[in-house]
Amino acid sequence: MKKEKELKKMIQGKHTIHLIENIVKDSLTPPEDLTIAEWADKYRVLSRESSAEAGRWETDRTPYMKAIFDCVTDSITKSITIMSSAQVGKTELLLNILGRYMHLDPCPILFVQPTVDDAKSFSKERVEPMLRDTKILKVLVEKVNKRESGTVQEKMFPGGYVRFVGANSPSGLASRPIKITLLDEVDRFPLSAKKEGDPVKLAERRTNNFYDSKKIRVSTPTDDATSKIQLLYLAGSQEEWSLPCPYCGKHQSLEFEQLKYKDLIEPEFECKFCGESAIESEWKKYGQTNGEWIAKFPNEKENRSFHLNALASPWVSWKDIIAEYLSVKDDDFQYKTFVNTVLGKTFAVNLDSAMDYEAIYETREDYGAELHDDVVILTAGVDVQDNRLEVEVVGWAYGYESYGIIYRDFPGDPGKEEVWQQLDTFLRKKFKYKNGKFLTIAATLIDSGGHHTGSVYKYVYKKEKRGIYAIKGQGAWGVNILNGFRKTTKKGTPSVNLLSLGVNALKDLTYSRLSILQGTGKCHFPKASTQGYGIDYFKGLTSEVKVKKSTPRGMKIAWEILDGRRNEPLDLRNYATAAIELIPIDLHDKKYNRKGDRK
Known part of the structure; x- marks a missing residue:
C-alpha cells in the first residue's frame, strides 16, 4: 500500500513537471509570423460537409485572395470590403481570416450574420467542422473549453474568443470591445437593428478601443437603390481582379460584356485593348497566378475595396455562365439573381424603360x-x-x-x-x-x-x-x-x-x-x-437607361449601359x-x- 502511494506521488510529480514544461514552452516560444495565405496553406483543412474540394487548402487555387489576405494583416489597412458573386470562395476567405487570428494573433472577434438563426447555423455548419478538421485550432479550442464551456454562439480560445451574432440583434452588436469584425452577407442585413440603427455601424463601433482593429465586410450585392455593400465598396479603393490578355499582355477586368459566344460553343473573351479573343483556358493558362488587382483609387490605402465576379471562379466555367445567362435573360426575376450572384453587381432599377x-x-x-x-x-x-x-x-x-x-x-x-x-x-x-x-x-x-x-x-x-x-x-x-x-x-x-x-x-x-x-x-x-x-x-x-444609384453621398440619378x-x-x-x-x-x-x- 505504501509503495502504491509513493508510485502515485511519483507519477503525479512527473505530470506536474510535464505540464509546467509545456506551459513554459508555450509561453517562451514566439508565435509564427505567417500571413493569412501562408497560415491557411500550412494548417487549414477544408471539411467534407462544407466544401466541394475537401482536404488541404491551397491559396494558389484562388490567387485573387492573396492580396486581400495580405491587406488584412498589414499595418495600414483599416477596412476591407469585398463585393462579389457567389462561387468564388468568399466564405472560406472569412474562415481563413478567423482561423489565423485564433491561432497566431488571439483577440476578441465578432462574426456577424444577417440574423441570429443564420449565426447559429453558420457556427454549427461551417465553423465547427473547421475547428474539428484543422488540428491546430482543435487543440486550441479544446484546451480552453476544458475549463470554460463554449457555446454555439461563442467559441473560446487562449487569448480571445469569437462571438457569432445576428445583425437583427442590437444586444449582440453592442456588447464588449472587439478587435476584428467579420461581416458576412451585408446586403441581407436589416436596415436597422430594431431601433438601434445601422447594424454595420453598430458592429464596427465596437472596434474603437483597438488601434490595430480590422473591419472586414463581404457580400453578394442586391439592388442598386438599397445595397449596403456597394456603398462600402464605392467608399474604398474600388479594385477589380484583372488578367493579362494572352496576345498583348495588358491586364483588364473580367467584364461579362466582353464574352463572345455562339450556340454554346466554347465562349471567347475579347481583349478591350487589342481586340483579339481567346478561350477561358488561354486566359487562365497560369491558373490566374499572373492576375492582379487594379484599383480605381490606388492611393486609398486605409479603405481597400474589391469587386470579384464568377468569371474568375475556378469552380464554374465561362461556358456554364453563358448557359445560365441564356436560360434567364428573358425572365426579369431570374436575370436579377444572375446579375447579383454571377456578375457580383447590383441590379439597376430603371427610371425609364429601355427604348425599343x-x-x-x-x-x-x-x-x-x-x-x-x-x-x-x-x-x-x-x-x-x-x-x-x-x-x-x-x-x-x-x-x-x-x-x-x-x-x-x-x-x-x-x-x-x-x-x-x-x-x-x-x-x-x-x-x-x-x-x-x-x-x-x-x-x-x-x-x-x-x-x-x-x-x-x-x-x-x-x-x-x-x-x-x-x-x-x-x-x-x-x-x-x-x-x-x-x-x-x-x-x-x-x-x-x-x-x-x-x-x-x-x-x-x-x-x-x-x-x-x-x-x-x-x-x-x-x-x-x-x-x-x-x-x-x-x-x-x-x-x-436612367437609373437611381446609391453612392456614399446618397441616392443619385445616372445613365447606365444596358448589359x-x-x-x-x-x-x-x-x-x-x-x-x-x-x-x-x-x-x-x-x-x-x-x-x-x-x-
Whole structure:
C-alpha cells in the first residue's frame, strides 16, 4: 500500500513537471509570423460537409485572395470590403481570416450574420467542422473549453474568443470591445437593428478601443437603390481582379460584356485593348497566378475595396455562365439573381424603360442619295477606341430634324498616324444630293478621353478652321451642353482648345428626339445597307437607361449601359449633336430650306 502511494506521488510529480514544461514552452516560444495565405496553406483543412474540394487548402487555387489576405494583416489597412458573386470562395476567405487570428494573433472577434438563426447555423455548419478538421485550432479550442464551456454562439480560445451574432440583434452588436469584425452577407442585413440603427455601424463601433482593429465586410450585392455593400465598396479603393490578355499582355477586368459566344460553343473573351479573343483556358493558362488587382483609387490605402465576379471562379466555367445567362435573360426575376450572384453587381432599377431599338430600326427610309433633300448642314462625331476610330456623319434640316448619313469605323492603332490620315481624308469628303450638288462636314468633335489623348490633340492641332475640335465630357447633372473651351497643357503634345460637353444633357436631348414620331426634332435614318445603320447600330444608340444609384453621398440619378450593349453609337450621335449647337446657325429659322439654299 505504501509503495502504491509513493508510485502515485511519483507519477503525479512527473505530470506536474510535464505540464509546467509545456506551459513554459508555450509561453517562451514566439508565435509564427505567417500571413493569412501562408497560415491557411500550412494548417487549414477544408471539411467534407462544407466544401466541394475537401482536404488541404491551397491559396494558389484562388490567387485573387492573396492580396486581400495580405491587406488584412498589414499595418495600414483599416477596412476591407469585398463585393462579389457567389462561387468564388468568399466564405472560406472569412474562415481563413478567423482561423489565423485564433491561432497566431488571439483577440476578441465578432462574426456577424444577417440574423441570429443564420449565426447559429453558420457556427454549427461551417465553423465547427473547421475547428474539428484543422488540428491546430482543435487543440486550441479544446484546451480552453476544458475549463470554460463554449457555446454555439461563442467559441473560446487562449487569448480571445469569437462571438457569432445576428445583425437583427442590437444586444449582440453592442456588447464588449472587439478587435476584428467579420461581416458576412451585408446586403441581407436589416436596415436597422430594431431601433438601434445601422447594424454595420453598430458592429464596427465596437472596434474603437483597438488601434490595430480590422473591419472586414463581404457580400453578394442586391439592388442598386438599397445595397449596403456597394456603398462600402464605392467608399474604398474600388479594385477589380484583372488578367493579362494572352496576345498583348495588358491586364483588364473580367467584364461579362466582353464574352463572345455562339450556340454554346466554347465562349471567347475579347481583349478591350487589342481586340483579339481567346478561350477561358488561354486566359487562365497560369491558373490566374499572373492576375492582379487594379484599383480605381490606388492611393486609398486605409479603405481597400474589391469587386470579384464568377468569371474568375475556378469552380464554374465561362461556358456554364453563358448557359445560365441564356436560360434567364428573358425572365426579369431570374436575370436579377444572375446579375447579383454571377456578375457580383447590383441590379439597376430603371427610371425609364429601355427604348425599343427594333422599332426605330424599322423606321429607316430611302433618301434617294447620300443626302436627303431637306439636309442643310453636316456635322460629325468621332470616338477613339484602342484598335479603331468610329465616326458618324449627321445631316441637319429645318426644325433640327436630323438625318443619319453614314456610320463607319477605321481599324488601326490610334497611336499611329496612318489611321488618322484615313479619318482626315474621310472628313474632307463631299456628300451629294440627288441633283449632284454636295455638302462637306461643317464641324467635327472628337472625344479625347481614354488612352490616346495625345494623339487626338496632335490631330486636331491647327484644324479649327475646318471646325475640328477635341472634346472632353462632364458627367455631372445641371451641366450645359456646351461649356466653353480651355487651353490644354499635356506634356509632349501641342496645346489645343479643348471643348467641354455636358454629356447627361446631351443624352437627355438625344433620347427626347428619338421618341419624336413626326416633325420638329425627328431623327431619320437611311435604309441603304452601305451606310452602316444595321440593327447593332440601333442597339448601341439606345444602349443606356436612367437609373437611381446609391453612392456614399446618397441616392443619385445616372445613365447606365444596358448589359450586352456598346454605347459608341450613342456617344457619336451626342458629339454630332453638340457640333450643330457649336455652329452659329439657327435651324428654327425658316430661311433655311432644302439643300441649304436661302428663300
